Amino acid sequence: MYKYFLIVFLIFLYISSDSQNRGCIWGDCINGKGKYIFDNGTTYEGEFKKGQLNGYGKLVDPYNNTYIGFFKNNKFDSVGMFLKNDGSKYIGQFKDGKRNGLGTQYYSDNYKEKGLWQNDKFIEEKDFKEFEISEPYSFCSPFLEILSAIENNFESIKGDLINPLLKNQYKCKIIIKEVTAPYITDKNEYHATYFKGDYIEAQKKYNELNNIIKKCFHESCYKVVSQPLISSTKQINEYSIISTFEGCNKNAIGAKVTTTLLQEKNLGKVEITISK
Numbered sequence: 001m002y003k004y005f006l007i008v009f010l011i012f013l014y015i016s017s018d019s020q021n022r023g024c025i026w027g028d029c030i031n032g033k034g035k036y037i038f039d040n041g042t043t044y045e046g047e048f049k050k051g052q053l054n055g056y057g058k059l060v061d062p063y064n065n066t067y068i069g070f071f072k073n074n075k076f077d078s079v080g081m082f083l084k085n086d087g088s089k090y091i092g093q094f095k096d097g098k099r100n101g102l103g104t105q106y107y108s109d110n111y112k113e114k115g116l117w118q119n120d121k122f123i124e125e126k127d128f129k130e131f132e133i134s135e136p137y138s139f140c141s142p143f144l145e146i147l148s149a150i151e152n153n154f155e156s157i158k159g160d161l162i163n164p165l166l167k168n169q170y171k172c173k174i175i176i177k178e179v180t181a182p183y184i185t186d187k188n189e190y191h192a193t194y195f196k197g198d199y200i201e202a203q204k205k206y207n208e209l210n211n212i213i214k215k216c217f218h219e220s221c222y223k224v225v226s227q228p229l230i231s232s233t234k235q236i237n238e239y240s241i242i243s244t245f246e247g248c249n250k251n252a253i254g255a256k257v258t259t260t261l262l263q264e265k266n267l268g269k270v271e272i273t274i275s276k
Helices: 002-016 140-152 199-218
Strands: 023-027 032-037 043-049 052-060 066-072 075-083 089-095 098-106 112-118 121-125 158-163 166-172 180-185 190-198 222-229 234-244 256-264 267-275
Touching (some): 023 190, 023 199, 140 267, 199 222, 199 234, 199 256
Antiparallel strands (some): 052 066, 066 075, 075 089, 089 098, 112 121, 166 180, 190 267, 234 256, 256 267
């Protein structure tokens, strides 16, 4: 079944490549992080490189078979978990889309095969520490790095002009995988889009972004106050740095992080701005 699922999945990838109905729902589905829905209903949310599934992500097929873990060139690779809709699951190492290496196949609560696998076949029992499947990446690390650069007006992370015709928008050297279209203005402001798409989904993403930012500040040496700003056309939340603990530059005091949810008909857009 695992091999069959992989073959079917790759076929659908091939079919979808020329379809008019394929969809990047949000994010950067070429080189970044985003969500893509294939023609057959398969959804993928995770990292992309050169338009292929590369890095950490989650794939769910129309039958609710789910893979969570790492991909390489559209195939399961490195470490991951494949959960079938009948409740059985495999947690362990993959290579070229197949179970290769150490892993545990749970057939039921009372029966499992734990050991060495080769090309989807169980070879022999081996004892090892169970694998933990988690994304090896933190939104907070690059976010706080961008925030710290406000002390030098973002000069340390400001790249070339995005477009020679746009004289006030510069590339940002620090990448946050979840955001798209990031740029720094000559007014020393960082701008980026967190989500763009269906408004109901945008509301969820707006709440998600605010929860992430609160978590980032909680883990940092900045003390902030937050408040919603009143607007009849959009939702806005502003985080103001009022003091710093040991380890943070005091020049960041007064900096503001603003999250915005805009609506146009049934579409929504979630943005983030950092300024002082």
